[in-house]
Amino acid sequence: MLLKNDVATAVTVLKKAPDDETYWSSVRALMKPMYTHTQLVNTRRGAAPAQVRDRVRSLVDLSLSYELDVHEPFRELKESGSSPRIRKLLADYFGAGDDEIALNRNAMEGIATVLNGLTLKAGDEVIATKYCYDSNLAILRQRAEREGIVVKLADIPFGRASDDEVVAAFSRLISDRTRLITFPHVVARSGQVLPAAKIAALARSKGIFTFVDGAHSAGHICLSLDELGCDAFAACLHKWMFGPRGTGFLYVRRERIADVWPLWASWSNKPASSIEKFEEVGSVFKALPAAIPDAIDFNRGIGQEEKSARLRYMRERWVVPLSAHERVRILTDIEAKPGTGFGAFTVEGMENAAFTKALFDEFKIHVLAFEVEEDRSLKGIHVSPSLSNSIEEVDRFVEASFTILDRG
Structure with a gap:
């Protein structure tokens, strides 16, 4: 699911491509996350790598x-x-x-x-x-x-x-x-x-x-x-x-x-x-x-360009398939440059909190239902994978979301 722009960047600039799962699995191993469930909200804090904790x-x-x-x-x-x-x-x-x-x-x-x-x-x-x-x-x-x-x-x-x-x-x-x-x-x-x-x-x-x-x-x-x-x-x-x-x-x-x-x-x-x-x-x-x-x-060992590209890739890994579902409205412009690894969406016919609760209760995956403090009409479901997440976790989130969406 590597976008054309990212492929070009990976070939001409990046030391490691954002979809090089062997490499990014080795980075995740250095971070040694201690999640008790799949944590896909990383905007509050990131998992410090083992060398920092040590x-x-x-x-x-x-x-x-x-x-x-x-x-x-x-x-x-x-x-x-x-x-x-x-x-x-x-x-x-x-x-x-x-x-x-x-x-x-x-x-x-x-x-x-x-x-x-x-x-x-x-x-x-x-x-x-x-x-x-x-x-x-x-x-x-x-x-x-x-x-x-x-x-x-x-x-x-x-x-x-x-x-x-x-x-x-x-x-x-x-x-x-x-x-x-x-x-x-x-x-x-x-x-x-x-x-x-x-x-x-x-x-x-x-x-x-x-x-x-x-x-x-x-x-x-x-x-x-x-x-x-x-x-x-x-x-x-x-x-x-x-x-x-x-x-x-x-x-x-x-x-x-x-x-x-x-x-x-x-x-x-x-x-x-x-x-x-x-x-x-x-x-x-x-x-x-x-x-x-x-x-x-x-961070220097990975490279900021490489980090940013990986985070965007992980976002697109879930945004692209979910955006194809008739009940999902993506709030994030994934074509905007520069992009981030964050994304947000809403689900037609279902409260945001009900969706996130079902995702956690049934699949132990954490995403965040939110409302903007200054305007409660602005709301959605927030997802932000980090380098401590695996691509398998992101894919499992997509599969679990479709399970919830397709049962009405």
Whole structure:
């Protein structure tokens, strides 16, 4: 079921084709997933490979037994867990300068830093979307309540939309009071990739700060932060980078670092222009950030292009046959480039929750029935295989779905 475009890519660029099951089975073996059922919802967290888990385990006792002194076994790590080496590894992987990358404990920490730290005053406007994570919107609404800022939501079509449609949705809301535009790079439920570079270019032309929630794009699709052109970008490392839970990063373009206040005042008096001011969060469990280099090694060993192609292939493996069924409506545009491994669909004549319950109860396969928080009319069934899944699991999902669909 390899698409023509992917075949061409595999022949001319990719080290390993997305349908090379011998190779991808060996990758899955390195991940050693411990699922108790077939897990086809991997947007919350990915299975860290064995080498990352082993590294964390090997450092647990050290992390819990040493004081911060000359005998500290993690002398190269700051109290926050960061280090020049870790920042450089992340910067190189995601196409940024190491003076633009701060280590955080998760995407939410970086998101909260930017959404709380950008100076806004009463009447200033922020443009977001109804697909933003609920906690992101909660921060903005708290600022609206406390400070009198105005939050607008761009009306982006659900699941399928051209880049021009998306950019126009933001453009329509811009006024001379707009100070910030924020949006998810990848819409979590549908897998829609928003045209971040085009939105950032629009904002920059009007002097507006752009902030991208990269929780579902970092490690999932190929990206270069330099090329995206956004002012800030936050992501976690435990989803599609398969890193330790409790690790993430914040990117702020060096020219805009001074424009964002840190969540915690810099106790070491880092200058306003220093990316390290965002890392002074107190003590952390150092066994987690110490394993980030192992996660980077694992990803580099596979290759981001190869990862992305494999995830798209796994999505198409189930989307294509299900889309042929008369009761299924696919919400995801699988022709859109770049694509993700996410997909969503609805079933005619059956509640989403009833379908997912039957799938789990009868076949022990987990997919997710969802409703968009900001608009409950936008709903569907979400599927997101990862590298820890086998193609046999995806095919079994298709077979089980047809069994449920065909019995009426």
